[in-house]
Amino acid sequence: QTSNPYGLPLQQSIEDYRKSVALDSNKRMVLIADFVPDVLLDIKYAGKENVFYTQLYPRPIALTRLPAAKALANAQKEFNENGVGLKIYDGYRPYSITVQMYEMLPDTVYMGLPWQGSKHNRGIALDLTLVELKTGGELRMPTPFDALVYAAHPEFKKLPEEVIRNRELLKSVMKKHGFSVDPVEWWHYNYVDTSRTFELMDIPIDLMEREVLNSKSQKKE
Numbered sequence: 074q075t076s077n078p079y080g081l082p083l084q085q086s087i088e089d090y091r092k093s094v095a096l097d098s099n100k101r102m103v104l105i106a107d108f109v110p111d112v113l114l115d116i117k118y119a120g121k122e123n124v125f126y127t128q129l130y131p132r133p134i135a136l137t138r139l140p141a142a143k144a145l146a147n148a149q150k151e152f153n154e155n156g157v158g159l160k161i162y163d164g165y166r167p168y169s170i171t172v173q174m175y176e177m178l179p180d181t182v183y184m185g186l187p188w189q190g191s192k193h194n195r196g197i198a199l200d201l202t203l204v205e206l207k208t209g210g211e212l213r214m215p216t217p218f219d220a221l222v223y224a225a226h227p228e229f230k231k232l233p234e235e236v237i238r239n240r241e242l243l244k245s246v247m248k249k250h251g252f253s254v255d256p257v258e259w260w261h262y263n264y265v266d267t268s269r270t271f272e273l274m275d276i277p278i279d280l281m282e283r284e285v286l287n288s289k290s291q292k293k294e
């Protein structure tokens with residue numbers, strides 16, 4: 074582990090990551106799509122259509138820690154029983170991307186703070202919404218993703234009934250399966266695990282994807 078200007082401990086190499094996984098296999102990073110059947114991916118930071126008007130990832134990659142992926146699979150099962158499914162906007166996000174985001178948009182309410190790090194950097198935060206199973210169309214939610222407004226708060230009430238119903242379905246099923254909603258962003262969920270600390274990581278997302286794919290193919294051999 075190495076430090077950054079804020080003195081935060083960061084995992085910056087695959088070797089450091091491998092060491093922590095060797096000590097606790099629940100820290101393994103996985104592809105969300107490998108665990109959550111029929112999940113849709115719309116990784117906003119892999120293109121320019123996002124709040125920063127900037128492409129931050131080389132391609133759409135959605136990764137999270139193993140227990141978060143398993144919990145999300147359980148949530149997906151219950152959503153599917155209600156005729157809806159999950160669409161993922163973001164998962165693991167390297168620490169230096171959080172720093173870059175804050176430099177572009179220095180907002181202390183809605184942005185991950187470089188001096189704290191984000192749960193996305195720990196691989197346990199997910200940005201997501203719901204889609205109709207039949208059409209794949211997004212359910213009406215209070216705001217678009219990354220709208221930095223009061224209406225994005227998950228308790229905001231001045232909304233059409235249908236929108237509240239959709240948001241509350243998302244909240245209740247996610248909570249039941251081990252996630253807590255961010256206090257200011259209806260789309261942001263943290264996987265809650267009080268038994269271990271998931272380290273902050275600054276490993277490029279494509280490098281992490283390669284690691285995940287390599288360990289998958291080694292398991293098959």
Ligand SMILES: C[C@@H](N)C(=O)N[C@H](C)C(=O)O
Pocket residue numbers: 171174183184185186191192193198200219261
């Ligand atoms: C940038 C936004 N999508 C986000 O994820 N904000 C939270 C607070 C975070 O960075 O952890």
Ligand SMILES: [Zn+2]
Pocket residue numbers: 163193198199200260261262
């Ligand atoms: Zn988020």
